[in-house]
Amino acid sequence: MDTRLLRTLQVLARTGSFTATATELHVVQSTVTTHIKLLERHLGARLFDRLPSGAKPTEAGERVLAAAQEVLAAEQRLLDTVQGTPAVAGDVRLGAPESMCAYRLPTIIADLALRWPGVTVHLTPVGTRRALDAVHDGGLDLALVLEDDPPSTTLDATPVGSERIDLVAAPNHPDTGRYFLLEEGCSYTDRFARDLADAHPTRFGSIEAARSCVVAGLGLSVLPRVSVADQLADGTLRCVAELPESTLFLVTDPRRTASAAVRVACQALKALSD
Template sequence: MDSRLLRTLLVLARTGSFTATAAELHLVQSTVTSQVKALERTLGARLFDRLPSGARLTEAGRRAVEHAREVLVAEQRLRDAVRGSTEVEGDVRIGAPESVCAYRLPQRIADVALRWPGITVHMSPVGTRAAIAGVRSGALDLALVLEEAVTAPGLKVNAIGVEPIELVTAPGVPVEERYFLLEEGCSYTDRFVRDLTATPNITRFGSIEAVRSCVMAGLGWSVLPRVAVAEQLDAGTLQRVRELPDSTLFLVTDPRRTPSAAVRTVADALA
């Protein structure tokens, strides 16, 4: 079986978009469509439902994705064994909170790319539940989650750091009139809301940038990682109300799967 078809399958399963898949693989969209159809003919099953919102895996597609990863990892091991190669290369899929994707991962990934240019890292901003589910299903090779504690039976969970959390507002904003917080599923904002003694007026966004902009405009208060507001605190456009309990950063992997050399390399770099 042509491994190019399997790679296209995995990218389309992750992006859910023929256009995005074509861009990532440096193909024209018609080639992606042809490759998916060729794979469906070979396997004798429909792998994707083509919907207005994008391509969605069928049940057969989900099973194909799981085994396709195993085939590609085995192919890479065979290639390395035959060549006697020590080169580390391949795709690594990481799920992490938006703040970690935006502020913590880029420099680590840049360091990896400089030393091992054959590694391609794909980052997806996801919450804890989706991150753990992604590792369990094989959709993600690695996950980083910010929590007080993580319970994930069958998975390996290692604490690798802490993320300081701040309650912030713009100078002169009245006390606790409105909160602008990240969407539910963000561990540190959910914990903050649980600890409030009164029912707050909350507006939620899916973007740290949107939350921070609202607070800087003087519209209310927010709870954000220190790394996301450090520049604004130094400039005085935001002020610290108080520090909140730190969140622990955990690295989650699946010990049932044999990681590729690329996955091991990136995991070591993160840890």
Template sequence: MDTRLLQTFMALARTGSFTAAAAELHVVQSTVTSHIKALEGELDVRLFDRLPQGARLTDAGRRVATHARDLLDVERRLHDSASSGGTIAGEVVIGATESLCAYLLPQVISALATTHPDIQVHLKPLSTANALQGLGRPEGGLDIALLLDDDVAIEYAARTIGGQAIELVAAAGHPAAGGHHDWQDLAAYQYFLLEEGCSYTDRFLRDLTAASAARPRITRFGSIEAARSCVAAGLGLSVLPRLAVVDQLANGSLCRVNGPELSETPLHLVTNQRRWASPAVTTTAEAIAQAGRQSR
């Protein structure tokens, strides 16, 4: 079997779009269409339902995806074995929360570009749930997930490589910037928090609502930059990883709010223990683990 057909199949399963799959594979859309038709003909089964909103795996397609992922892993392992003792090379796809993509992983990628220039690292900013799905599903396409979360499901091979301090921050001129504030005081303010599912913001909100009869005013964002900008404009408070606000704390545009102590959030490096990890994936994972330990 031509493994190019399987690569195209997995790209379409991952993206759900013939156009997006073509862009990912750097081919024209007609090539994706012809590859899928060829694979369906060879297997004598329909792999995708063609819908107005895109391509969706059929039940047969989902079964094929598991074995296709295994075959492609074997192909990668064969190539790596043939070049054993030589240059470590290959693509590594990392799914991580936005703050880690923006403030921790760029330094890792920069260092790898110097020590292992043939490793190509791709970052995908994802929520914890989406990163774990991308790692666990055969068509998910992730090799590594890097997560700031209190806990990770045990079916994944997760190791805690460090932790990140969480800061309650306000603009320098905000009323919360002075004095000490208990939970009752804090419940009176407006908050700009990351979307539901972010463990440290969900934990903060649970503590805040449990300690006060007042209902805090909450605006949720999918972007750290948006939340941080609203806080810097003096509109309210937020809880963010220290690595995302360290520059603003240093230049005075944000300040720490003196209030209840916030727990550090563990930093987890997660892989799929059912899949073979290439030397490129292993090397990248070790570089991330070292950076995680140094960032505490």
């Protein structure tokens, strides 16, 4: 089987768009369509549902994705054997909390690109549960998760740093009141919410939304220090309380042999603890 078809499958599953897949693979859109049709014909199953919101893998497609990762990893190992040394090039699919994507990882990824121009990191904001599922199922190569303890999973979770967490409010807002927290699945906000008596916090899917409400004086929020550092410095927010730090874990799947690109990405992510 032509492994180009499997690479097209992987990118389309990640982007959900035939146009975006064609752009990333530097081919025309009709080539993407042809690759998927050829793969579906060869395997005798429909791999994607074509929906108004984009292409979504079917159940068969999800199963093929996991197997495709193994095939492509084997191909890379074969190339490494022929070349004598690992070829440090390829894609790395990394999932991480929004705060890491916005404030910590851009510099790390930029430095990685300078050192290894052939490595491309595809960064996806994702919560802990989805990150663990995606690494286990082969949708992500690596994930960073913020947790109090190592996730209970068959995956490997290595601590690579920690994040300071603050309860913040506007300068003149009282120390209690309405709370604007991140959506469920965020460990430090879930921990804080459990300690709230009768309060019913408003949940947001983004740090920016929660922070904006707090800056406007509408209530309080629990956010990583890195995401509110500028506001604390200029006085538009104040720290009501410092909460326990959350540990940052690097999650990998021990069942899979990491490519050279994934290995150098792991090494770069260890810089988060510096």
